[in-house]
Amino acid sequence: MTTVMQIRDLHLRFPLGRSLMDHVKGRPGRVVQALNGVSLDLIQGETLGVVGESGCGKSTLARCIVRLYPPSEGSILFEGQDVFAGDARADRSYNRRVQMMFQDPYSSLNPRMTTGQILAEALSVHQMRPEPEIPARVSELLELVRLPQDAQHRLPHEFSGGQRQRIAIARALAVEPEVLIADELVSALDVSVQAQVVNLLLDLQRDLGLTILFVAHDLRLVRHVSNRVAVIYLGRIVEIGDSETLFSAPAHPYSQALLSAAPSLNPDNRGNATRLEGELPSPLNMPSGCPFHVRCPHASDICKSTIPALTPFEGCGEVACHHVEEINAHA
Amino acid sequence: MQDQSPILEVDRLNTTFHRNGRPLPALRDVSFSVARGEVLGLVGESGSGKSVTLRSIIGLARRYGEVTGQILWQGRDLLPMPDRALRQVQGREIAMIFQEPMTSLNPLLTVGLQLEETLQSHTDLPRAARRDRAVEMLDLVGIPSAAQRLKDYPHQFSGGMRQRVMIAIALAANPKLLLADEPTTALDVTIQAQILDLILRLADEMDMGVVLVTHDLGVVAQTCDNVAVMYAGRIVEQGPVRDVLREPRHPYTVGLMRSVPENLPPRTPLYSVPGTPPGLDALPPGCAFAPRCAACIQPCQQDRPGLSLIADGRQVACFNPVTKAEGNAA
Ligand SMILES: Nc1ncnc2c1ncn2[C@@H]1O[C@H](COP(=O)(O)OP(=O)(O)OP(=O)(O)O)[C@@H](O)[C@H]1O
Ligand SMILES: Nc1ncnc2c1ncn2[C@@H]1O[C@H](COP(=O)(O)OP(=O)(O)OP(=O)(O)O)[C@@H](O)[C@H]1O
Ligand code: SF4
Ligand code: SF4
Ligand SMILES: [Mg+2]
Ligand SMILES: [Mg+2]
Numbered sequence: 001m002t003t004v005m006q007i008r009d010l011h012l013r014f015p016l017g018r019s020l021m022d023h024v025k026g027r028p029g030r031v032v033q034a035l036n037g038v039s040l041d042l043i044q045g046e047t048l049g050v051v052g053e054s055g056c057g058k059s060t061l062a063r064c065i066v067r068l069y070p071p072s073e074g075s076i077l078f079e080g081q082d083v084f085a086g087d088a089r090a091d092r093s094y095n096r097r098v099q100m101m102f103q104d105p106y107s108s109l110n111p112r113m114t115t116g117q118i119l120a121e122a123l124s125v126h127q128m129r130p131e132p133e134i135p136a137r138v139s140e141l142l143e144l145v146r147l148p149q150d151a152q153h154r155l156p157h158e159f160s161g162g163q164r165q166r167i168a169i170a171r172a173l174a175v176e177p178e179v180l181i182a183d184e185l186v187s188a189l190d191v192s193v194q195a196q197v198v199n200l201l202l203d204l205q206r207d208l209g210l211t212i213l214f215v216a217h218d219l220r221l222v223r224h225v226s227n228r229v230a231v232i233y234l235g236r237i238v239e240i241g242d243s244e245t246l247f248s249a250p251a252h253p254y255s256q257a258l259l260s261a262a263p264s265l266n267p268d269n270r271g272n273a274t275r276l277e278g279e280l281p282s283p284l285n286m287p288s289g290c291p292f293h294v295r296c297p298h299a300s301d302i303c304k305s306t307i308p309a310l311t312p313f314e315g316c317g318e319v320a321c322h323h324v325e326e327i328n329a330h331a
Numbered sequence: 332m333q334d335q336s337p338i339l340e341v342d343r344l345n346t347t348f349h350r351n352g353r354p355l356p357a358l359r360d361v362s363f364s365v366a367r368g369e370v371l372g373l374v375g376e377s378g379s380g381k382s383v384t385l386r387s388i389i390g391l392a393r394r395y396g397e398v399t400g401q402i403l404w405q406g407r408d409l410l411p412m413p414d415r416a417l418r419q420v421q422g423r424e425i426a427m428i429f430q431e432p433m434t435s436l437n438p439l440l441t442v443g444l445q446l447e448e449t450l451q452s453h454t455d456l457p458r459a460a461r462r463d464r465a466v467e468m469l470d471l472v473g474i475p476s477a478a479q480r481l482k483d484y485p486h487q488f489s490g491g492m493r494q495r496v497m498i499a500i501a502l503a504a505n506p507k508l509l510l511a512d513e514p515t516t517a518l519d520v521t522i523q524a525q526i527l528d529l530i531l532r533l534a535d536e537m538d539m540g541v542v543l544v545t546h547d548l549g550v551v552a553q554t555c556d557n558v559a560v561m562y563a564g565r566i567v568e569q570g571p572v573r574d575v576l577r578e579p580r581h582p583y584t585v586g587l588m589r590s591v592p593e594n595l596p597p598r599t600p601l602y603s604v605p606g607t608p609p610g611l612d613a614l615p616p617g618c619a620f621a622p623r624c625a626a627c628i629q630p631c632q633q634d635r636p637g638l639s640l641i642a643d644g645r646q647v648a649c650f651n652p653v654t655k656a657e658g659n660a661a
Binding site: 016052158159160184188193195226244263264 | 350374375376377378379382430475476479480483487488489490491492494495513516517518519520521522523524525528546547548549550552553572573576577586587590591592593595597598600601602603604607610612
């Protein structure tokens with residue numbers, strides 16, 4: 001087991017600037033605390049699923065990994081090298097070896113370039129192939145993501161959402177990355193195409209030893225593709241562990257609530273899912289103590305004052321909850 | 332509860348684009364209706380025409396394509412309507428949530444201003460009430476610290492939050508019909524549940540009709556009354572949600588349902604309908620699904636199956652529909 005990437009105590013704060021009211025009242029500007037101490041290891045060849053509420057910091061984490069956002073605190077080591085350190089920053093090969101696929105493919109594809117041009121550009125910028133071999137490689141890539149060859153000559157707006165997503169995948173794969181950061185990669189695809197892309201990722205992983213960070217909201221899919229899963233809540237990992245174990249017996253109260261909200265395929269189960277009650281948490285005003293305490297049915301005094309640390313819990317991975325033992329004893 | 336009279340009746344909708352002088356038939360003979368308070372699900376292959384259907388209804392497709400047929404909105408045909416009259420209907424009566432929120436929000440305007448603009452042009456609310464309504468809407472769609480975030484720009488929100496802002500804008504003017512294109516794909520299941528509850532509540536209490544495009548069959552199961560399955564620009568199967576999901580009859584629908592990763596050993600290959608959908612410029616003469624269909628029989632390659640009634644409220648376009656026993660075996 002080789003660790004390709006070590007993320008340590010990552011924090012990211014976005015300043016939003018001061019509003020008029022802030023000036024009047026002499027308050028400091030508002031800050032979004034998007035990441036609040038995320039630590040995790042990515043192991044060579046694994047798929048690590050990342051799930052959590054919308055706005056909890058998944059894309060921010062992904063963007064830090066590909067160096068789009070420098071963290072406010074903490075570090076990311078790739079093969080032992082701090083990727084934000086001076087000389088590592090200059091290392092362009094990192095940009096090729098660690099590829100990100102974005103949540104919103106339309107805004108990341110140049111609307112004036114044809115698919116063929118987009119792919120050819122990626123190939124030549126990173127000098128993946130000598131110039132004369134590029135057209136053949138472009139055809140190969142289209143085949144890989146199952147787009148028809150005539151797609152080469154078309155502009156992004158001439159494709160459906162799902163087709164555009166596949167162009168983005170082809171572009172990321174063009175540079176033969178080692179780590180793939182897939183942010184909601186297949187969310188825009190119908191289940192049949194989703195299945196194709198997932199099979200493609202599983203194949204690439206088997207053949208090329210690709211390491212994948214798989215961010216997605218579709219819990220069935222995350223369960224299916226991941227070796228391990230991390231559950232994030234308000235910029236913190238609250239549970240991490242083996243995918244099957246976590247999905248069959250989530251230990252953290254938030255993981256439990258999240259998994260129970262997955263919509264059932266049976267129309268007769270309508271309205272049976274438990275709904276999370278309580279005030280929505282905001283990264284603008286972080287709650288004290290356990291970030292989940294305002295909505296947690298098991299919250300006690302200690303939860304309001306002390307942040308629970310991520311600690312190993314018997315039979316599961318690691319869980320950040322003061323009462324994990326009592327809660328799971330009754331289960 | 333829904334009453335039976337349709338507010339929207341789409342009849343033989345045909346939308347054609349052109350590329351290099353060649354016609355691209357994106358929609359062919361699409362017909363369906365939506366009753367007050369009804370939630371109709373629209374599912375189907377990526378590229379099958381779900382978004383084009385919604386864009387045709389709201390009058391966007393006619394700007395870059397040719398749209399024919401009838402779109403009866405409360406009895407009036409929207410197709411021949413001039414742009415100005417159509418704009419009156421849009422937004423105020425019919426609202427749309429677009430598939431890619433980042434491209435339909437203005438990146439240069441704050442979220443509050445965009446909500447405010449919608450309210451100004453589509454409601455009669457005075458200024459102060461508009462701000463309250465804006466906060467209320469953001470709150471309803473689950474944006475934390477809503478009042479504090481009115482002054483933020485779209486890029487300062489997460490993907491799912493932008494999607495919720497879009498939903499807030501669409502619902503702000505109490506539309507009678509909501510066209511929602513993948514409204515919850517960027518949302519986690521807890522927020523998704525909350526948004527779908529909100530849409531269902533509005534459908535129920537305000538008699539709002541909803542056309543919901545989604546590829547999440549779980550969402551279809553949990554929210555829709557009826558569902559239409561599209562393939563290559565046509566509706567191939569249609570009916571009450573319970574019946575279609577329990578007993579899909581069209582081979583494509585069966586394939587779709589088999590692709591859902593459920594009760595499978597982890598990290599094993601998923602079922603996926605073999606082959607790729609035909610290009611719009613190379614549609615087969617007979618059934619468009621024939622090249623990928625295991626049930627393909629004699630007439631399928633030459634003749635096109637029409638959508639026909641097979642049971643109460645259920646329609647299928649197939650010469651050799653799957654029976655229940657086969658469906659389970661597949
Ligand atoms: N402006 C356009 N010009 C040419 N072809 C177009 C245009 N817009 C859409 N199309 C084509 O029309 C077909 C239907 O597209 P549509 O966007 O409706 O698919 P969809 O069912 O919404 O797919 P998805 O699930 O991937 O969003 C596709 O083949 C697409 O390439
Ligand atoms: N550029 C930015 N400026 C200010 N705030 C930001 C910026 N980008 C993200 N945020 C904030 O950081 C928080 C985390 O956002 P992020 O995009 O990481 O969420 P996410 O988990 O990916 O959510 P989703 O599932 O909705 O995509 C949100 O509160 C968001 O508003
Ligand atoms: S620490 Fe307390 S509030 Fe947080 S999840 Fe555990 S029981 Fe709930
Ligand atoms: S009409 Fe024929 S080819 Fe088309 S779906 Fe039915 S059986 Fe298959
Ligand atoms: Mg995101
Ligand atoms: Mg679409």
